[in-house]
Amino acid sequence: MRGDNVSITAKSGLSNARVPGLNCPETARRRVDADKKSKHANIPRDMIASGSTSQYVLGSTDAEQERLIRQAARLDPYTERLFRDAGLGPGQRILDIGSGVGDAAMLAARLVGPSGEIVGVERDERSIARARARVAEAGLHNVTFMQSDVNQVTSDAPFGMG
């Protein structure tokens, strides 16, 4: 499994602002044509981050952070099975894109163990602060967070299995 690249992404996908003119037939036709030519042709429009100015539709209020934590608590068994099926395991270095308040990162951190590493990328400062506090409280030493728009991230260090 060594050398395969792995990244995990926000459960609700990356944000993309709603596009004006959605109900205009001519706009819709042009968008379909553009999507056919796009490198993202097979990805639903709402899953594409269009750049650093797009807003995450659900925001990052305290209420949204609490919702993410409740959601993770319910979905963790399924998320863990998904991660295991994807091949996550001891010693891997994993990139978590849109790490929010850190639930997927913490779950992955337990799967990769102390010899592995999780790097979370999240652009919201408050979410990062909360994620760091939660990781410390959980006693995990193999998770770090980078405050950045994912489109701006550059890293020479490889992410992958092992």
Ligand SMILES: C[S@@+](CC[C@H](N)C(=O)[O-])C[C@H]1O[C@@H](n2cnc3c(N)ncnc32)[C@H](O)[C@@H]1O
């Ligand atoms: C569904 S939430 C995070 C869920 C999180 N992975 C978990 O385990 O609960 C999506 C997160 O992606 C972040 N996000 C959206 N677009 C982003 C981008 N372009 N760069 C970095 N973070 C982004 C949002 O700020 C938000 O915190």
